Amino acid sequence: MNDMSNPPVTVEVPHNLSAEAGVLGAILYDNNAFQRVAEFLRPTDFYSIPHQEIYEVCSNMIQSGRVADGITLREHFEKADKLQEIGGASYLAELLDSAAFGPEVTDYAHMIRDFAMRRELIDIGATVQQRAFKPGPDEGGDRQLELAERQLFDLADRGSSSRGFHSFSAALKESLQMAEAAYQRDGKIAGVAAHLDALDEKLGGFHKSDLVILAGRPSMGKTTLATNIAFNAANACKREVQEDGSKKTVDGAVVAFFSLEMSCEQLATRIIAERTGINAHRIRQGDLDKHDFEKIRQATEELQNLPLYIDDQGGISVSQLSARARRLKRTVGLDMIVIDYLQLLTSTLGKSSDSRVQEITQITMALKALAKDLNVPVIALSQLSRAVEQREDKRPQLSDLRESGSIEQDADVVMFVYRESYYLERTEPQAGGDDPQSAEKWTKWRQRMDEVYGTAEVIIGKQRHGPIGRVTLAFDANTTRFGNLDRAPADDDYE
The missing domain is CATH 3.40.50.300 (P-loop containing nucleotide triphosphate hydrolases)
Known part of the structure; x- marks a missing residue:
């Protein structure tokens, strides 16, 4: 019998709408802010669907050399008949008022990415659980483990893929460390x-x-x-x-x-x-x-x-x-x-x-x-x-x-x-009895076999x-x- 006095608790997935608004507002205020977060932040990292669409439009505009601000975004969404879907022109103005500044922009962007990864982990966990309860054809336990590992490693790769540029001084330091290790090691092996x-x-x-x-x-x-x-x-x-x-x-x-x-x-x-x-x-x-x-x-x-x-x-x-x-x-x-x-x-x-x-x-x-x-x-x-x-x-x-x-x-x-000996073993000439040429040929073969055996x-x-x-x-x-x-x-x- 169900206990109606204890209804199931709805757990809210990790997200922070204020941080999302802060990053979007910063980009609309100064498009240079986009370059500080574009390397690791994707549209799907935003929890709010309107925020996903706004970030994607900003990204496309800025990368094509256009200005992304309240005016250009309003024009874009009006033409696409989607202005109300993102909250209207008033919401674009609210984003500008919420703009983050200075180091807050990258801090908020990392926070958004972290929440997105945690949501993906939740989704992977749910998928693993569902697949375990109701496996598809040819989805035995080993296959399910492989699929789960692949999803987790793909997520880990996305989380660590933004290695970015190295300064030449950093590259020189790594090269020097390798040479030093080889110098100190016996045999000078790097x-x-x-x-x-x-x-x-x-x-x-x-x-x-x-x-x-x-x-x-x-x-x-x-x-x-x-x-x-x-x-x-x-x-x-x-x-x-x-x-x-x-x-x-x-x-x-x-x-x-x-x-x-x-x-x-x-x-x-x-x-x-x-x-x-x-x-x-x-x-x-x-x-x-x-x-x-x-x-x-x-x-x-x-x-x-x-x-x-x-x-x-x-x-x-x-x-x-x-x-x-x-x-x-x-x-x-x-x-x-x-x-x-x-x-x-x-x-x-x-x-x-x-x-x-x-x-x-x-x-x-x-x-x-x-x-x-x-x-x-x-x-x-x-x-x-x-x-x-x-x-x-x-x-x-x-x-x-x-x-x-x-x-x-x-x-x-x-x-x-x-291995030359492998082929020589299979080409041994006949000794030839009293035939001098055959004997000489076999002798040369024997000498070569001794050299390479x-x-x-x-x-x-x-x-x-x-x-x-x-x-x-x-x-x-x-x-x-x-x-x-x-x-x-x-x-x-x-x-």
């Missing part, structure tokens, strides 16, 4: 170090806001290299607690690894193999003795607190990836993102009306925007076209990138993994802020590990 000396020397580490493409043909080791980089960065991670209680990374990185092809268990097995020196296949098959198992147990204990977070859900969209990365940065922290691999992502708009090239363009643009927004390096693995296999020299080049136009354009760094090249085909060229690393296929070479072949620098 970005997140891969702990592969030749690669770090060429790149200077992986830099904040950069989109790095790591590409290669199947079996070249691109996933292995990405896993090694992610592990090395996370293993070197050092964080300091700041005065406000937050944590700041001073070395290494908190890493998010999006594995769209391999499971988290497979990635963990690779890392354990690399740390213990035990063949990854033997670990998966359980072909271990007591000593092996003890090494694995010890490595597991050492690595259990590693700040490496793996998301192995396949088929996610770039917007889902962005939402999850933002959540990790907000809850734990985030200094580097690795994605294996680019072509397994889907765009926000899907494939219904766009070609795959257009879809990849949307994905690479979104990843570059994510790198800048979160201020972290994003390393995305990419496939190469089969054109590589048709050439005698199978070293990859930029044109071999699938859907290469957008990938090459949006990336700050493009790297290729190339256990090595891999990383070819830097594009680097926006540094040299391109090749570096040579050690590669152990048994433990899926890249490392530093004891012997260092001359690396190439070229324009």
Whole structure:
């Protein structure tokens, strides 16, 4: 039975009509006031619908070089037959009387924006509740969480999007701080170090806001290299607690690894193999003795607190990836993102009306925007076209990138993994018995195999802020590990 003595209480949503009138009056009094608030204040931020319309008309007039005052607004609304809807000419006069002055204008505008954001939060909460009570088709719990997160992050982006101009002195200060950090750090690395000396020397580490493409043909080791980089960065991670209680990374990185092809268990097995020196296949098959198992147990204990977070859900969209990365940065922290691999992502708009090239363009643009927004390096693995296999020299080049136009354009760094030994193994000539030519051919092949066995090249085909060229690393296929070479072949620098 309903209790009629306690009717439901109507709660008024956050707003302040006096502040809205103060800002509008200031703009009508002096159009220069509009320039102080236009960067962050939108018409829909006003609670009053007449105020929304007045602000929008003022905005259009001022941006087209016209004067927005009581006279011009009255003429506009009379022509549109909307003068009475906004309160009449008398209300425009009242707004002028309510005008705020000086710093009050921006203070009131921020107040209006704050109330608008709080109203949007209320609307999002109501939508989430309604969707939870009456879900639509294909709106399970996970899907509803994703939709709610997306709405919240969109709102957060709008609230923080007005970064605006930086003075050149401020830009110089940031540049000096980066150089100082590199000078004080071992190895003179400005970005997140891969702990592969030749690669770090060429790149200077992986830099904040950069989109790095790591590409290669199947079996070249691109996933292995990405896993090694992610592990090395996370293993070197050092964080300091700041005065406000937050944590700041001073070395290494908190890493998010999006594995769209391999499971988290497979990635963990690779890392354990690399740390213990035990063949990854033997670990998966359980072909271990007591000593092996003890090494694995010890490595597991050492690595259990590693700040490496793996998301192995396949088929996610770039917007889902962005939402999850933002959540990790907000809850734990985030200094580097690795994605294996680019072509397994889907765009926000899907494939219904766009070609795959257009879809990849949307994905690479979104990843570059994510790198800048979160201020972290994003390393995305990419496939190469089969054109590589048709050439005698199978070293990859930029044109071999699938859907290469957008990938090459949006990336700050493009790297290729190339193992000559992989191709040589498959072209062993016949020894030829007593045939001198066959014997000589096989001998040359054997000599070349000895030279390149256990090595891999990383070819830097594009680097926006540094040299391109090749570096040579050690590669152990048994433990899926890249490392530093004891012997260092001359690396190439070229324009």
